[in-house]
Amino acid sequence: MPAAxxxxxLISAARAAGDxxxxxxxxxxxxxxxxxxxxxxxxADLAVNAMLEAMLPQAxxxxxxxxxESEDSAARLSKDRVFIIDPIDxxxxxxxxxxxxxxxxxxxxxxxVTAAVIYLPQRDLLYTAAKGDGAFCNGAAISVAAPAALSxxxxxxxxxxxxxxxxxxxxxxxxxxxxxxxxxxxxxxxADGGYSAMLTLRRSWEWDIAAGDLILREAxxxxxxxxxxxLLFNNPTPLLDGVVAAAPATHLELLxxxxxxxxxxxxx
Numbered sequence: 001m002p003a004a005x006x007x008x009x010l011i012s013a014a015r016a017a018g019d020x021x022x023x024x025x026x027x028x029x030x031x032x033x034x035x036x037x038x039x040x041x042x043x044a045d046l047a048v049n050a051m052l053e054a055m056l057p058q059a060x061x062x063x064x065x066x067x068x069e070s071e072d073s074a075a076r077l078s079k080d081r082v083f084i085i086d087p088i089d090x091x092x093x094x095x096x097x098x099x100x101x102x103x104x105x106x107x108x109x110x111x112x113v114t115a116a117v118i119y120l121p122q123r124d125l126l127y128t129a130a131k132g133d134g135a136f137c138n139g140a141a142i143s144v145a146a147p148a149a150l151s152x153x154x155x156x157x158x159x160x161x162x163x164x165x166x167x168x169x170x171x172x173x174x175x176x177x178x179x180x181x182x183x184x185x186x187x188x189x190x191a192d193g194g195y196s197a198m199l200t201l202r203r204s205w206e207w208d209i210a211a212g213d214l215i216l217r218e219a220x221x222x223x224x225x226x227x228x229x230x231l232l233f234n235n236p237t238p239l240l241d242g243v244v245a246a247a248p249a250t251h252l253e254l255l256x257x258x259x260x261x262x263x264x265x266x267x268x
Contacts, residue, residue: 001060001081003107003130006115009059010105011128016055017048017103018121021088040091045069048087048103056083063107066238068207074236081109082234086207090182099123104184106210111232116211118184127188127215135218137192144221145193146247150175150257153196153250156186161201166262173257183243187212190245191219197246197254201226202265206238212245222251227260 024044049069057065060083064076067085076082083105088094090101099122107115118127129135135142147153153175162172178195180186186198187209210233216223224230226242242264244254
C-alpha cells in the first residue's frame with residue numbers, strides 16, 4: 001500500500017478521533033490510574049481507541065496493531081506493516097483541561113515509519129507526512145530550524161534530563177529549556193521550526209514517538225535514541241532508549257555533549 005494512501009486514511013482517522021475526544025470535557029471525564037505507574041487513562045482515551053481499533057484494521061486487515069490503550073499481541077511482530085497509535089498523547093494535559101494534547105497515528109513498514117499524523121484538535125493543528133513527500137502543518141510545508149549555536153537553541157525537555165550525570169564534563173550545556181506534556185507535540189514543534197530540539201533520556205513508548213519520527217525527518221531533521229542509534233519500530237518490547245530530535249547541526253551538538261555512559265532515566 002503506498003504511503004500516500006495510508007496517510008489519507010490516517011488523516012480521516014485522526015479527524016474522527018478529534019470529533020470523539022472533543023465530546024468530553026477533560027476535567028469531568030472519568031479517569032483511572034493504570035497499574036505499575038504507567039500514568040492516567042480517561043474514558044476519552046478508551047472511546048477514541050475503540051473507534052480507531054474498529055476503523056483502521058478493517059481498512060488494512062493485513063496490518064498489525066500497536067496502541068497504548070489496547071492489550072498488546074505478539075501477532076503484530078509477524079506483520080510487515082503495523083499501525084502505531086496513541087489515542088490521546090498528553091492524557092494528563094487533557095484531564096486538566098489544557099489544549100496541549102494530541103492524537104498520534106503512524107504506519108511503520110518493517111520498522112520504518114512511512115505515514116504519520118499528529119493532530120491537536122483544540123489547537124486546529126494537523127501535522128502530516130508520508131515517506132518521501134515532505135512534512136506539512138495544515139497543508140503548508142514545514143521544516144526544522146537550526147540556531148547559530150547550541151547556547152541559542154530552544155529545546156523541549158524535562159528538568160531531569162539536565163542532571164549532571166547525563167552530560168560530559170558533569171554539566172548540561174547552556175540552552176533555553178521549555179516543556180510540553182505531549183511527546184508527539186514536542187516533536188511536531190521541532191519539525192515546524194518553533195523549537196530547535198526535543199530531548200528525552202527516559203525510555204519512551206513507540207506510540208509516543210512514531211508519528212513524530214517521520215514528520216521530523218521529512219521536515220529535514222535528525223532523530224535517534226540517546227546513543228545515536230536509529231529508531232526502529234514494532235519491537236517486541238515497544239520501548240526506545242530515549243530520543244534526541246533536532247535540526248542536523250543541533251542534533252550533533254547535543255550528542256557530542258551527552259555522556260554515552262550516562263545511565264539514562266528509568267521508567268517510561
